[in-house]
Amino acid sequence: MALIELEQIGRRFGNHVALHDVTLRLEAGRIGLLGPNGAGKSTLLKILMGLLQPTEGRGRLMDVDIRRGGIQLRRLIGYMSEADALVPGLRGAEYVALAGQLYGMPRGEAHRRAHEVLTYLGLEEARYRRLEEYSTGMKQRLKLAQALVHDPPLLFLDEPTSGLDPAGRDAMLRLLLTLGREHGKSFILSTHLLNDVERVCETVVILYRGRVIEQGRTEELRTSRYDRYRLQVEGKLGGLVDDLRAEGVQVLSATRGRRAVSLGPEIDAEIGENGRLPVSELIVLVPQDWRTRLFFTLADNRGVVIRGLQRDDEDLEQIFHRKIQETGTTEAVRHGAG
Amino acid sequence: MGRVSLLGYRPWQGTLHGAWMTPWPISRVALGMVFRRKLFWLLYLLGLFHFLVYFGGIYLFYQIDIPSLAGSNPQVIRFWTDTVRAIQEQLYMAGTKETYRNFIWLQGYVVMAVLALAGAILIGNDYQYGSLPFYLSKPLTRWHYLAGKFLAVALFVNMLTTLPALVLFAECALMEGWSYIENRADLLLGILGYGAVLSVSLGTLVLAVASWVRKTVPLIMVWVGILFFGRAVADSLVDGLGLDARWRLVDMWNNMYLLGSWCLDVAPQLESGRRFITRPQPEVWEAAVVLAAVCGACLVYLDRRIQAVEIVR
Amino acid sequence: MSPAAPVGGRPPILHFDRVSKWYGPVIGLNEVSFQLEPGITGLVGPNGAGKSTLMKLATGQLRPSLGVVTVMGKSAWSAEAKWHVGYCPESDVFYEEMSGRDFVRAIARLSGYGASEAADRAENALLLVGMSDQAHRCVRGYSKGMRQRIKLAQALVHDPELLILDEPMNGIDPVVRRDLHRLFFNLAERGKSLLISSHQLEELERLTDRVMVVARGRLLAQGTVTEIRDMFENQPLTVRIGCDRPRDLAGALLRLPEVLGVELGSGGMVTVRARQPQRFYRAFGQLVLEENLDVTHLETTDCSTQAILEYVLQESL
Structure with a gap:
């Protein structure tokens, strides 16, 4: 029942x-x-x-x-x-x-x-x-x-x-x-x-x-995204992002303190020379057969520390907004057709 | 074997009974809320004033032994006899049907004041503090809810009218003996009938008014408007302007009075000043029709007003 | 926490200098000092x-019993300072019979704008919060979220320049919430400072990682969540690690001096308790390379606003 x-x-x-x-x-x-x-x-x-x-x-x-x-x-x-x-x-x-x-x-x-x-x-x-x-x-x-x-x-x-x-x-x-x-x-x-x-x-x-x-x-x-990762990195991002790209990894976004950071050369602009290095988050799309060990290798080369690494699966918030957006689109199509 | 029972959640196995029981707890809570108010007891004591006058009056009527009181002087005896008769005639304190009818009539003002208070507490509060969703989200309908409130209102009405009237009846029976009960048993029915008329009409009216106005002060104003102003209008139209007696139908309390008189089988008369004199009155059935129409309208209004739709926002 | 030097020589947007406030015998705030940085700061x-x-001291509604509150160098109590401050109170403060539009206009008029400018500004503000199409309705009929937006x-x-928002997300539905988050980001982008109090810490985390923790009338912590977390040297960090060879990982982890305990969980997950976060993470990176491990998951489970709030409260007992 x-x-x-x-x-x-x-x-x-x-x-x-x-x-x-x-x-x-x-x-x-x-x-x-x-x-x-x-x-x-x-x-x-x-x-x-x-x-x-x-x-x-x-x-x-x-x-x-x-x-x-x-x-x-x-x-x-x-x-x-x-x-x-x-x-x-x-x-x-x-x-x-x-x-x-x-x-x-x-x-x-x-x-x-x-x-x-x-x-x-x-x-x-x-x-x-x-x-x-x-x-x-x-x-x-x-x-x-x-x-x-x-x-x-x-x-x-x-x-x-x-x-x-x-x-x-x-x-x-x-x-x-x-x-x-x-x-x-x-x-x-x-x-x-x-x-x-x-x-x-x-x-x-x-x-x-x-x-x-x-x-x-x-x-x-939840859509599982086996090819997307969220990386929390302590330190400057510039070199790491370049190296990731060289390995065929697409960097989708970077945020620092929940605020989007531009992925261009000014990526580290707001980090001062002395004082604490901030933690930033990168969302990356990796190529097939990617070994996560490479993240650590690249970070080590650039002297930055990885503080977190998770698969970028959707959370409920994202599911919710995706569904609502999809519905909106379908309705628009239906109205267009009608 | 030992046994450990932690203070965790425990299921409850038992049978729930139907909704027909729910008016009782509702009215119990309602009574509790009103009884906690000092103002209520003040008004109730005020209501007992008439009762004490009647109680004493009846006692005097039966017990007074004029010769022993006044000695043998015929003039003094005459004076006392006249006085007692005057009391009897003017206030009807001889335990006759008029006694009860007049007593209940006189309680009118206090009853109305008590109901204004009760209405504000019973219904107005439920809107103001959001208790209505609490009640209506339970397995009961709005009619169970209203029945609960109605029971409470009816109790207040009867605490001030029927109950003291029955005590007066008992007093008379004690004084006069078994014959009083034998001869006047119909009065008991009459008192209860009057009480029922009052409970039903005042109950529906006060519930409807309270759910219309909701707030205490405006509620009292509207309530006073309906009952006291209604009477003032009726009196000035019929007695002042000499219009048709039917105009008196706008006076609700008078309509109940007419019906009550009919229950007690007394000719409808109206108080004026110290004396009870006959005044033009509409027919009893007309009053009954008006009351029934008003109650019906109140019920329809309540049906619409107490909507379950308000519960889940 | 040493107060940061004024940015670019300008006075800080909001500055509390040893501020205390009591109401009769009741103490509300007990010697609090801080400077607010531009951008979004959570108040928890x-x-x-x-x-x-x-918040009331910052908006100049209350006067400190001791100490000084300044907004852009001016006393928060002064009219000049109030000009720079916007306040969204937690409780409802409406004339229920007014329409939302009239209410915002009236507030604009009270701020000293002329009728036409007030109307323009009100319209603009209503547009920002997404209430333009519903603002003609009477406030009485508004939902909680609509009231919040007005x-x-x-x-x-x-x-x-400074926005003080007391529980602004209360009763707001997820769709509107996302729009408001965008609005807040936008304001922060334009250099405004936002101080937002909230009980919904996960929601707050989506907006900012910079928080101020207040408890028992005192400011107990200020900074980013990670910074604050790292300061709890003696509260071991709890880290969940997913890996292809969990037993090897666990063994290797135990050799690190920072690690206090390791637990093997289900599904190849290892839970580690470690001290000195910065050194631990550096060492962990080395370990992954040395042991040739494939790490699928690495997460500090107690580095959230919720966790630091708990730690701060515990530590300050």
């Missing part, structure tokens, strides 16, 4: 088409939902929660019909909203217990479980505080607690790391990964932060202008 | 570290 199966789901609001021909088959697991603002992510989530009827198509979520499921769907889903969604005046434990009761847990069970979940999420101390006193980081955990209280098989997480500082974000992502890997929770993580998705999700769905433009396992979407 | 630190205080536009409207 697939977690979510959608067939040609469409939703329009008047003239505006929010979703068009969305066909998806997602297995249980950690799913990232990506897309720019207005791509239809929230419309899709609403349809999956049974809060909005699709105007076309049909679908099932854990074998529940999304057109008729309504309440039944929401019982399977723990929803963590991006907005605060708190009930002022309540204490942490009361709030989570209330969520449990709303999900349909008996009152006593909800109360017991609220304490358990809050302790698990590291809010043990804050359980009896009023919600108004919670910090951003605590609120995010609290929102996760209220989504987990009835132990749902599926979680919808809307920007769960927004407003968190680096340590808080790291902790939240680790928590999500544990929930997914060790406790078998499936979730849909909807976020603008592609790094978050890259860290915790196995599968991604990219929505763009109401259509699914890509879905699949992150690994499979 | 945990919540409540003093980042916002630092705030950015109002900071850019007077073409300032």
